[in-house]
Amino acid sequence: MKKLRVAMIGYGFMGAAHSQGWRTAPRVFDLPAETGMAVIVGRDASAVAKAAAKWGWDESATDWREVIARDDIDIVDIVTPGDSHAEIAIAALDAGKHVLCEKPLANTVEEAEAMAAAAERAAEKGVKAMVGFTYRRVPAVTFLRQLIAEGVVGRIAHVRASYRQDWLVDPDMPLAWRLQKEHAGSGALGDIGAHAIDLVEFVTGMDVERVSGVLDTIVKQRPLQDSGTGLSGSGLSGLSGKAGAGYGQVTVDDIAIFTGRLASGALASFEATRFATGRKNALSIEVSGDKGALAFDLEDLNSVQFYDRTAPADLQGFRKILVTEPVHPYVSAWWPAGHMLGYEHGFSHQVKDLVEGIVRNTDPHPTFADGLRVQRVLEAVERSSDNDSVWTRVSADVPVKA
Template sequence: MTLRVAMIGYGFMGAAHSVGWRQAPHVFSLPEDVEMTVVVGRNDQAVAAAAAQWGWKASATDWREVIERSDIDIVDVVTPGDSHAEIAIAALEAGKHVLCEKPLANSVEEAEAMLAAAERAAERGARAMVGFTYRRVPAVTFLRDLIASGKVGQVQQVRAAYQQDWLVDPQLPLGWRLQKEHAGSGALGDIGAHIVDMTQFVTGLQVEAVSGIIETIVKQRPVLGERVGFTGVAGGKLGDVTVDDLALFTGRLSNGALVSFEATRFATGRKNALSIEVSGDKGALRFDLEDLNTLQFYDRTAPERLQGFTKILVTEGAHPYVSAWWPAGHMLGYEHGFSHQVVDLVTAIAERTDLHSTFAEGLSVQRVLSAVEESSAHDSAWVRVAAAVSVVA
């Protein structure tokens, strides 16, 4: 059997997903064949060029027609957040498997509707996955496994940060990621979603309450299309930035432990710095995306003279996903997580097994993000995530 894929949207994430769809069948022994059937975009010339460059058989401009086609089995949604719910729900109702980029939606209500559609579709055998790709970095999956095996003992504290600097220049134009009607939120949803999901994934614990603040540092930017060169702007037309640039919040996990979160696009000098450190009563583990083939492990149970953080090189065949790739010490990169995402999805479809980063997990992250916005609107008061609108006295 061949699973035929339609990708809705293109651009940065479209390129990354295309690498995954193209590489995975040639590197891993997948239980089903995969065909990159069609990529969909609004601009017929641009999407045709993307199809040719990335290896898709064809291109199209009407996603509604594509998801109704009988020759499509999987719909991969890489559009801005304002269309996730409409496309994913329609695809699920058409009986397609769905992979949807994160964050799942632009609101809790949309995410709830998407989960309901996924649950109905699951009764007919369809699978739905959220693209939390960093879960599938081998070092992150291995970190999760080590915590589950008890290596750090009782989780007592977590520190998670995602720091970028691509918005520091105030002349960077106003794109869709800076407009709430398209993106839902700014740094909070775009990169904060990753660290919330990673915290819950590696610890096995849920964020149950939050206290935080969000801030828009540059409140107006040149309107997209008015730019000349990289920083010059014709006419000086400005538009309002309607999302956050920075989110700082504290969370309480389901075991009572505290976690600190930072999501920022204004960390000057930080290009894509995602890090997480989990501290327990028996040890600690740290991951840094800028050194993504390694983990730092502290074993508090070791003899005193041997204690200290040690580096684990996560490139052995015994580590998650690694055996299909290169000999030990030959490094993997950012793009490999997208191949692993394809492996997990195709395997779950073919073998009718459970998958992870489900729409339910995507909804749980959406509820945390909503609670952070609610907290910020109420002077950083603690907000229970389950209610997402209930301010804790």
């Protein structure tokens, strides 16, 4: 197969992470096709040129439309703020380019539906589309999913998921794009709550069907930044910039707390907050069943905790399973057992799965349809919060019409 040449749109924190994946995956895994980091795109010509040189891209550009139209581009990797995801992804798919798009898929359900429809049209021509819920590809998370599918915890009764950060506790933190609804779509709910939702659905294999929740904004005004962030990626860029004159309105939530009813009838509790003082990037999940329980914490990402309720009473208790053996997902390509992986490795695993899907003509997951489902859960939580936390049904998955 010909070399797959990649164009990445955006160059902030998430651009650095994705670049790490594109650089490293071909050198670690035996990919079925060669990949090339062809071009990185952003509005600021000087800044994006520096990013290209630093991260290993062949060239830089400032017009994503021109780049998508190029015949030598095969994959478009989108790491811009959410307000541009739909336009870029649909244009790329319609141009016959495979697409990797950061989460959440879009800012609205309507945008996500249009993106899923474009992905379905493209799929008829062998073009692939994938959403960047990268935490699925932490080996311990993939292993946790395998254990649940094997029936280790039995019938699931309750799931607890939270994603806690604290970078907004300081009221003098400038008004970055992530705090503006027109750019980010929502706040903690969409930014990190989307990860918690996808994690629950991924490891349990069940959809969230109804929700009851509440959103809150703790600091309602913040200092304006000296300059905008442009197409600066979907990570934490622009969060520590200097404040300019005056204040601007925060138009997204700081905290989202909600309950979900899964397809089996089991309850799930969710928390997404950027006001959890002392928590820097704490994503955790615990799944409780009638035979046992499993737990994962991103702050200890090379292990899962397992409780075997079927063991003799004198031997019961949570025990730590170190997920670093060659038999564990993705691990055989890396280091000897016990030598640990980190945050960045998930992005290499993401590249591996996408390239294999493209070459083998299989759907790399999560698909745009999966991203649309998460978007519908986010929208249902917002509706519930607007209506005094009443139980709200997640809009049904209907066939996507091309």
